[in-house]
Amino acid sequence: MAGPDGSERLVKKHEFVQPRHCALAGLLVASFALTGCGQPASQGAAPPPAPVTVAQPVKRTVTDWDEFTGRFEAVEEVQVRPRVGGFVNSVEFQDGAIVRQGDLLYVIDPRPFEAVATQAEGQLSDARAKVELAKRELDRGLSLVQTSAVSEQVVDQRRQALQAAHAAEVQAEGALKAARLNIEFTHVAAPLTGRVSRHLVSPGNLVQGSDNGSSTLLTSIVTLDPIYVYFDMDEATFIKYSKLWFEGRRPSSRDTANPVQVTLAGETKPSHEGTINFLDNRLDVSTGTLRSRAVVKNTDLSILPGQFGRVRLIGSAPYEALLIPDAAVATDQSRKIVFVVKPDDTVEARPVVLGPLDDGLRVIREGLKAEDRVIVNGIQRARVGAKVAPQTAQAPAGGKS
Known part of the structure; x- marks a missing residue:
């Protein structure tokens, strides 16, 4: 294997093998290092339970109220029109002011009517004078008829003349x-x-004046206290009220002045009270609603005809209910839920059936018990099945129903 020179190729072989052993050793060291780095993450401590505030539902007697949209109308409204024609002399009121019955509003030129009255006085005086003459002539005739100086026919004619004079006097x-x-x-x-x-x-x-409605419109007046509010009740609500009446659990508004509460635009709580005083005798076939009316006190004159308002009508007999803050209710797709802390401090999502709001609290018809601990603060930190650190809050505030 030696080269011509005997050593050169052997040296190159040793230089090539040496780096490969170093590379394998480096990979092994890195592998152990990575394994060592991952070990502490699997052995870390679990996060502490999330702090939440819980409270038990409030139990009290409540009454359901149904809400309707209503429009106010005056109890009495009159269009002021003249009963005689003529030229207007003066306007005696301030536009938009409160007027009392009998206050002067307009003055029409009375001079033509005063002239007619003077003529009528003269005609009356003439008629009374003719009555006196007819009386004297009749008395004279009655005296003469006894001596046969005049005939009975003349006396009858004078008696008739007196009656005609009396009739003319009455006409005058x-x-x-x-x-x-x-x-x-x-x-x-x-x-x-x-x-x-x-x-x-x-x-x-x-202006034109008459008694048949064709006279000139001068102005209009509306009463303000009390004031009517008209609203339309849907058929389902009407049937519900009828069933409650048959069961003796709610008086009928036809026989009893059931109370109503009115909330004006921009208000969050009812500011006026009244009573039902009219239900129509049929449902509107085009809308399927029953026209209803309540009379409301308006002592401060703050309500004007034509305004809108929310009308709350008593919708049930008093009953015992559980109530929680409305903020404690969450939505899970199409159902409403509340988060309840179980005895082992784990969270449970409880489906509930909601009722109306009552003095700031939400009525829970189904799904809760009086001893349940409901999360009222910290819902965003609650996870179903996870443990929490509950802190008991005071009972939710709310006045009597």
């Missing part, structure tokens, strides 16, 4: 009353107490 009195009434109608007064709209006719304009 009626004409005078009508003329004076027209003078009174030239002063247009508020027929009821309420808030008046803007004036629709300015001084100097001619």
Whole structure:
């Protein structure tokens, strides 16, 4: 195997083999190093249980309320129109002000009606004078008929003349009353107490007056206290209320003024109270709803006709219920769940059936017991089957139902 020179090829062979042994040794060292590095990770300590806050459900007597969208309307609304025509002399109210019944609103030029009244007074005086003359002529005829100076026919004619004079007097009195009434109608007064709209006719304009509805519209007035709120009840709710009434668990709104609570736009809690005072006699076939009405106190005049509000109507008899904070309820696809801490401090997801909100707390119809520990804070740290470190909180706050 030696080369021509006897040593050169042998030296090259030793230089080639030496690096391969070094490389294999390096791979073995690296392999042991990697194995040693992975060993501590498998032997590390488990993370501590997550801290959560738990509380037991509140048990108290509650009453269900159903909510509807309603619109307010005035109990009384009147369109102010003149009963006589003429030119408007003055407007005696401020637009949008509160007016009292009998307050002067408009003045129509009374002079034409005063002239008619003067004529009627003259006609009445003439009729009364004719009555007096007819009386005297009848008395004279009755005296003369006893001496046969006049015939019975003349007496009958004079008696008839007296009756005609009395009738003319009555007609003249009626004409005078009508003329004076027209003078009174030239002063247009508020027929009821309420808030008046803007004036629709300015001084100097001619208005038409009549009693058949064709007269000129001057303004309108609406009452504010109390005020109506109309809302539509769906058929399913109506059937539910009927069943409760048949079972004796809820009085019918037709016979009993059931209470309602009203929440205005922008409010989070009811601010006005009232009672049901009307249910329609049929359902609307186009909407399948029953028109209902409640009368609401509006002593501060803060509600105006046309506003919207949320109407809460008593929907059940009082019953015992379990309640928890609404924030403790989570959603798992199509079902609602709460996280309950079991006796071994592990977490369980419990499906529940929710009821309405009652004074900030959520009614739980099914799925919980009074002794269950419900996670009310730290839900994001809870994992089903994992251990937690529960800390008991005070009972959830909430007033009486």
